[in-house]
Amino acid sequence: MADPNLLFISNLFPARESAYNGLDNAFLLHHLRADFDIRLLCPKPVFPPGKELNLSPRKVDLPLNPIYIPVPYLPKIGSRWNDKLMRRGLRPAFEKLIRQWKPDSILCSWLYPDACAVSILAQEQSIPCDLITQGSDTHQYLKNPIRRQRIIEAIKRSRHVICRSGDLGKQLAEAGADKQQLHTVYNGIDPQIFHAQKNEKSEVRQKLKLPKKTPILLFVGNFLPVKNPLFLLEAFASLRSTSHPNAHLVMIGKGSMREALEQKTASLGLQQVVTFTGARNSTEVADYMNAADLFCLCSHYEGLPNVILESLACGLPVVSTNVGGIGEVLNLDEYGSLIPPNTPTSLTEYVNAIRKHLENPSQRQKIENYGKQFTWQKSADRYRELILG
DSSP: OOOOEEEEEOSOOOBTTBTTTTHHHHHHHHHHTTTOEEEEEEEEEESSTTOOOOOOOOGGGGGGOEEEEEEEOOTTTOTTTHHHHHHHHHHHHHHHHHHHSOOSEEEEEOIIIIIHHHHHHHHHTTOOEEEEEOSHHHHTGGGSHHHHHHHHHHHHHSSEEEESSHHHHHHHHHTTOOGGGEEEOOOOBOTTTSSOOSSOHHHHHHHHTOOSSSOEEEEESOOSGGGOHHHHHHHHHHHHHHTOTTOEEEEEOOSTTHHHHHHHHHHTTOTTTEEEEEOOOHHHHHHHHHHOSEEEEOOSSOSOOHHHHHHHHTTOOEEEEOOTTHHHHOOSGGGEEEEOSSSTTHHHHHHHHHHHHHHSOOOHHHHHHHHTTOBHHHHHHHHHHHHHO
16 A cells, blocks of 8 residues: 655755755654655745745755745735745645645645645645644744734644644634644654763863863854844853853854854953854764753743754753743753743843752753653654544
8 A cells, every 4th residue: 555645845944055944844754754655845935036046955855855946925024925925936836746646635834924825725625734833933923913814724724733832832722723723742853863972071072172171051053033142142251250260152053143142252252262163963963962061042932942852862951041842841950940031030040040050960861861752753653643643
């Protein structure tokens, strides 16, 4: 008996030219390949309309047959039109694929404009459609009345909404989504990559050219305002001035705030103790997690970022602002600490939490044992149950 056909549609999927975009979706689909024949359409918003799109698949993704499609997009003012523009731009490739290879189900990640467009195309073809919400497509887009209305309409046209944290499902229910359609399924980690290494921490640090005996804090994420990385620099400066003058901070990532972060680092006199590595692949990130003493995140909003799960799987405790679904997994003090965001005492509480974990380190083996339960295979098994009914 042939495997059922599954069509995945989302702007969030990597290409050779943007290798870190939508990696979680790529991991998920590769784990679903055992039970589905998968095809992939990747509508990429472009501005101005008609702009050329030069993207090609990574070699590892060739079995998924990804097709990258430029679709018109109006930044800032396009809430009334962007889902319609995506539907129009996506339709020719969608209908061609349907004629050649009709899917039994459609899975679409990112609620606006992707799911709003795809749910209509799926309905026209009478194909069951399941949606995925990842984070900002719920906790930020629901604040816009037009997007909120379109999102709720898309959910009504669909079968399930897979929420990558319970908090995302709660927000959608409060906005009017049917609770019966909402299912929490956490992302996963690759245990072959993210685990506590056998090498001594000093050996890993030597490999990465990091100080061998000083406390090391680690940040991994996009350098964007929602991640609030300037707050972390302020907390780090306070930590060094009050209790740990030899502490070191490693910041892995890229984004529009890189220059502002470097300027802030210079103004605080921290150039010699803050390392900006740029983007790093999963294996390299795992090395840094094994070298560090504490993982730090201070976002304003989140779904449930994979870096939290990856840190735990490496046995690395976490200090984070208590946003999104982070508290759903970081629920015991031995795994880390949660700090209320955006309060007058947030900075002081954050610094105190860092100090507590540096001075009273948790058992990394216990953290690793907890973290390694969050695997992509476990996640894919739940997706399979929902898709196949």
